[in-house]
Amino acid sequence: MTIQVDAQKGQLIRGIGVLGAALLVFNGMLGSGIFALPAVVAVNAGILGPWLFLATSLLFMTVVLPFAELASYFRASGGPVLYATTAFGPLVGFSTGWIYYISRAAPLAANSHIMAIYLSEFWPFFSTGAGQFAVSAVVIGGLTLVNVLGVKKGIQTLSYLTLLKLLPLLVMIGLGLQYVTAETAIPSDWTSITDPGGTILLLLYAFIGFETVLITAGETKNPTSTLPKTLIMVVIGTGILYSLVMLVYNAVLPGPADPNATLAEVGRALAGPVGVTAITLTAIFSIGGGLSSMMLAGPRLTFALAEHRLLPPWFNRVHEQYATPANSIIFLGGLSFVIAISGSFVQLAIATSLARLIAYLVCIAALPVIRRRADAEMVSQAFRIKGGYAVPAAAFLLCLWVVAQSPLDSWMLVGGLFVVGLVPYFLTQRRNRASSR
Numbered sequence: 001m002t003i004q005v006d007a008q009k010g011q012l013i014r015g016i017g018v019l020g021a022a023l024l025v026f027n028g029m030l031g032s033g034i035f036a037l038p039a040v041v042a043v044n045a046g047i048l049g050p051w052l053f054l055a056t057s058l059l060f061m062t063v064v065l066p067f068a069e070l071a072s073y074f075r076a077s078g079g080p081v082l083y084a085t086t087a088f089g090p091l092v093g094f095s096t097g098w099i100y101y102i103s104r105a106a107p108l109a110a111n112s113h114i115m116a117i118y119l120s121e122f123w124p125f126f127s128t129g130a131g132q133f134a135v136s137a138v139v140i141g142g143l144t145l146v147n148v149l150g151v152k153k154g155i156q157t158l159s160y161l162t163l164l165k166l167l168p169l170l171v172m173i174g175l176g177l178q179y180v181t182a183e184t185a186i187p188s189d190w191t192s193i194t195d196p197g198g199t200i201l202l203l204l205y206a207f208i209g210f211e212t213v214l215i216t217a218g219e220t221k222n223p224t225s226t227l228p229k230t231l232i233m234v235v236i237g238t239g240i241l242y243s244l245v246m247l248v249y250n251a252v253l254p255g256p257a258d259p260n261a262t263l264a265e266v267g268r269a270l271a272g273p274v275g276v277t278a279i280t281l282t283a284i285f286s287i288g289g290g291l292s293s294m295m296l297a298g299p300r301l302t303f304a305l306a307e308h309r310l311l312p313p314w315f316n317r318v319h320e321q322y323a324t325p326a327n328s329i330i331f332l333g334g335l336s337f338v339i340a341i342s343g344s345f346v347q348l349a350i351a352t353s354l355a356r357l358i359a360y361l362v363c364i365a366a367l368p369v370i371r372r373r374a375d376a377e378m379v380s381q382a383f384r385i386k387g388g389y390a391v392p393a394a395a396f397l398l399c400l401w402v403v404a405q406s407p408l409d410s411w412m413l414v415g416g417l418f419v420v421g422l423v424p425y426f427l428t429q430r431r432n433r434a435s436s437r
Contacts, residue, residue, distance in 0.1 A: 149240070355417070
């Protein structure tokens with residue numbers, strides 16, 4: 001049975017190369033968290049922090065590898081939607097895609113609010129309701145327009161924002177490495193971790209978001225070969241970057257850790273007020289990069305759902321001039337803006353990680369099914385994980401453990417969103433049955 005599904009030929013353009021794919025993976029993981037996470041890790045783990053980041057990146061590779069193999073079987077957009085639908089049918093595919101879609105729309109709204117908070121450092125107006133409204137309108141509206149105008153323009157925007165956030169971090173690392181000593185880098189006590197489970201959970205969340213690039217596979221050049229290698233290299237590279245940032249943090253701000261000391265304090269210690277301004281701007285650009293990544297990938301979920309006849313066909317219409325899923329882009333922009341101005345994004349953001357992890361579990365469980373259904377030619381060209389099902393099994397157990405740590409209110413919210421999502425699904429299925437008579 002052939003399982004490979006191609007994108008709509010002649011409509012969506014494969015305008016995402018290796019660099020664009022790498023940018024999507026990188027920005028999917030590295031957002032606003034890098035500016036606050038080191039302080040929490042320093043409190044819980046001290047100078048063990050850098051080494052825990054490296055260890056966690058290797059541990060998380062058990063999750064990345066099954067997705068790398070899944071990506072090597074498909075050329076179409078959709079990622080989790082495509083994998084779940086192929087393995088388990090339309091209902092599971094829609095449920096996975098819908099929950100995952102909410103996990104993209106809510107953070108897009110929430111991060112526009114966080115950007116307003118950072119901008120208020122330069123102009124207090126942005127901390128007011130009107131200021132937050134203005135930032136949400138300009139940022140979400142601007143990214144919506146850029147992505148409607150073409151996938152290449154979306155990747156260009158992402159490239160600029162990534163450069164603006166990565167260069168200052170590299171400069172900070174370069175300036176801070178001179179302060180690194182054996183005392184600040186080499187742990188003397190490997191058991192001095194406060195709340196080990198909570199710390200590992202926090203570090204794992206830092207790598208969630210890598211799968212963003214899989215959603216845009218239908219617009220990626222040679223996705224079956226490009227995506228597996230890009231996923232692995234960028235996740236490892238991001239782990240090294242996190243580790244270096246943590247190493248500099250511990251060296252520049254030695255002594256009892258302050259949970260409120262963000263990277264801006266490292267900038268202050270290295271370069272005074274100029275350093276604080278540079279890191280604050282970097283945080284703004286980092287959030288912008290994350291928003292750009294979400295706006296680029298998110299609409300491809302509803303596009304894929306409609307392509308599989310799980311949502312109305314309005315969502316998979318492609319703009320005749322710009323060859324983009326314009327309706328899905330505009331829908332996500334509008335939904336995110338409504339969430340942003342309503343304030344409900346705060347509650348929704350709590351459950352986004354749980355929703356994404358549920359999608360991870362479904363996709364990992366789909367891998368054995370897709371392996372069995374792949375024909376001989378596809379198997380020969382696929383990125384096959386060594387060791388049979390040992391790595392997928394370890395990944396499934398890891399995600400299951402993380403999911404088990406989620407609070408009850410997150411489960412209730414995700415469950416409620418799941419029920420809401422079933423309404424358009426069943427309406428679409430009824431319409432499909434009526435049209436086929």
